[in-house]
Amino acid sequence: MVDRRRSAQELALRDPGYVADLWPRYWAHGGAAARDTFATYLHRKEEWDEFELRILAWAMDELSAVLPEPRFHGSETT
Template sequence: MEDPRLTALDLIRQDKNYLDELWLNYWANGGSVGSAEFEVYLHGLTQCDSFDLQILRWAIDDTTSLARDDGISRETVYQYLRPGTLP
């Protein structure tokens, strides 16, 4: 199975807004890396265990399925994932 960090980095290369979305979903699923260290974690510069990688897989699934399942744009999803934008 591919390292989910590589998948996350591919998403971020497509659109830098994915960094915040991925971290929020990672954190919501129980991830242990704070927002400031998340990008460093994705580049493999810090250690992670297999469960942390599974949490990242869930975060990727959550992030990519929000727009796909509901037929809404990724920009709309991002709007609601930014702090302070929930109705």
């Protein structure tokens, strides 16, 4: 099983704007973290409950459909 939280953390490190793009989708699906605390919440050591992880996965899937491929996957175009 893919660790969506870990994936989001890695993408946020590669692209600082990723968290700003991800949060509105996460919030719209019912996520618990407010905008000003989402980045901190994403990187917390504590485990997330299953529903929060599902919301994060929905948001990431939705965002991956609209972001340009190289930005989302961290690769560069040649």
